[in-house]
Amino acid sequence: MQTSWVLPVRSLVNKPGHMEQLDFDVSLEEPWGTEMVTIPAGDDVSVEIRLESVHEGILVTGEAFGVAKTECSRCLQPLDHGFRVAFQELFAYSGQLEDELTVIDNTVDIDQVVRDSVVISFPFQPVCDENCLGLCAKCGANLNEHPNHVHEDEIDPRWAELKKLKEEE
Numbered sequence: 001m002q003t004s005w006v007l008p009v010r011s012l013v014n015k016p017g018h019m020e021q022l023d024f025d026v027s028l029e030e031p032w033g034t035e036m037v038t039i040p041a042g043d044d045v046s047v048e049i050r051l052e053s054v055h056e057g058i059l060v061t062g063e064a065f066g067v068a069k070t071e072c073s074r075c076l077q078p079l080d081h082g083f084r085v086a087f088q089e090l091f092a093y094s095g096q097l098e099d100e101l102t103v104i105d106n107t108v109d110i111d112q113v114v115r116d117s118v119v120i121s122f123p124f125q126p127v128c129d130e131n132c133l134g135l136c137a138k139c140g141a142n143l144n145e146h147p148n149h150v151h152e153d154e155i156d157p158r159w160a161e162l163k164k165l166k167e168e169e
């Protein structure tokens with residue numbers, strides 16, 4: 001049972017045309033995400049993956065899915081952000097470029113590939129609803145729950161002006 005990002009590919013190495021399909025979950029050892037949206041350590045990221053042996057190496061194609069934690073950028077309510085993202089990467093037998101991913105000891109390590117595709121898909125400003133009204137600038141009340149609330153000290157500016165005049169008298 002596959003439970004880590006390091007996948008054994010021994011049975012595929014140097015066998016172009018062969019392929020393998022894997023579905024598995026990995027429990028994260030550290031949180032993944034941005035300041036705004038995070039998958040906490042200990043939570044699972046699921047993947048459905050196809051490993052294909054090609055001449056140059058192992059081609060990894062798949063989808064990752066799960067649920068990240070965030071909050072609405074307007075009303076600050078906690079939110080679950082469900083995601084499903086696709087990724088594809090070639091792990092070469094011999095790396096030509098410095099940042100090229102390679103097959104090492106008959107394994108491919110897809111941690112960075114999956115992590116990058118997942119994190120880049122996260123929204124910068126998540127909202128609980130496109131029509132979320134956010135918080136009252138005055139008292140911080142959730143305007144979705146109290147859309148018509150008023151403040152006692154809210155005096156029509158024209159009256160405030162009159163009041164001022166009266167006080168000056």
Ligand SMILES: [Zn+2]
Pocket residue numbers: 072073074075076077127128129132133134
């Ligand atoms: Zn909201």
Ligand SMILES: [Zn+2]
Pocket residue numbers: 136137138139140141149151
């Ligand atoms: Zn208010």
